[in-house]
Amino acid sequence: EAQVTQNPRYLITVTGKKLTVTCSQNMNHEYMSWYRQDPGLGLRQIYYSMNVEVTDKGDVPEGYKVSRKEKRNFPLILESPSPNQTSLYFCVSVGSYNEQFFGPGTRLTVL
Amino acid sequence: GQSLEQPSEVTAVEGAIVQINCTYQTSGFYGLSWYQQHDGGAPTFLSYNGLDGLEETGRFSSFLSRSDSYGYLLLQELQMKDSASYFCAVRANKFYFGSGTKLNVKP
Numbered sequence: 001e002a003q004v005t006q007n008p009r010y011l012i013t014v015t016g017k018k019l020t021v022t023c024s025q026n027m028n029h030e031y032m033s034w035y036r037q038d039p040g041l042g043l044r045q046i047y048y049s050m051n052v053e054v055t056d057k058g059d060v061p062e063g064y065k066v067s068r069k070e071k072r073n074f075p076l077i078l079e080s081p082s083p084n085q086t087s088l089y090f091c092v093s094v095g096s097y098n099e100q101f102f103g104p105g106t107r108l109t110v111l
Numbered sequence: 112g113q114s115l116e117q118p119s120e121v122t123a124v125e126g127a128i129v130q131i132n133c134t135y136q137t138s139g140f141y142g143l144s145w146y147q148q149h150d151g152g153a154p155t156f157l158s159y160n161g162l163d164g165l166e167e168t169g170r171f172s173s174f175l176s177r178s179d180s181y182g183y184l185l186l187q188e189l190q191m192k193d194s195a196s197y198f199c200a201v202r203a204n205k206f207y208f209g210s211g212t213k214l215n216v217k218p
Contacts, residue, residue, distance in 0.1 A: 043208040058205065090153060098142055098202045102153040
């Protein structure tokens with residue numbers, strides 16, 4: 001089954017404790033990205049990657065890092081999480097007709 | 112800069128037809144797509160328009176006019192399960208999403 005997986009699905013952590021949200025897709029897509037979704041602010045792109053070893057900033061990259069060492073994986077790293085990074089995060093894989101396939105989401109709370 | 116405008120909320124009755132509009136301002140436009148998101152779920156892809164005109168997929172249709180920087184999503188024979196948020200998204204140099212339209216379908 002074609003899918004995008006994310007882990008963990010839910011995470012409660014404390015300020016400053018480094019964390020990684022993993023993302024993997026099995027559709028051999030080149031383009032992947034990360035969004036955060038907040039009430040009243042919609043979906044905002046954090047980072048995107050158009051191919052292996054190529055990453056670019058989206059609209060809200062501050063406080064986040066990504067890496068794309070292989071085509072299927074695109075982890076999101078928060079080196080020092082802060083409460084304003086409490087959000088719902090989606091990993092996305094983009095198909096050849098520009099359709100975006102969303103992962104199930106990771107609900108992060110930073111205390 | 113980039114901007115997308117869509118209504119914040121729409122209400123319709125079961126069996127009716129509803130149209131959700133999206134106007135955009137962007138440079139380097141490639142196409143317009145639509146997504147559905149139920150409460151607590153992830154957005155799911157509905158349609159993509161790269162060229163002007165109407166694309167039909169079952170009860171859902173999507174339209175694009177590049178010259179007017181405008182598109183819409185048309186939902187026919189509304190069902191209760193269509194109650195959700197609907198987002199338009201532009202593919203330019205990267206992707207941009209509208210703020211979403213909450214559709215309430217009433218019996």
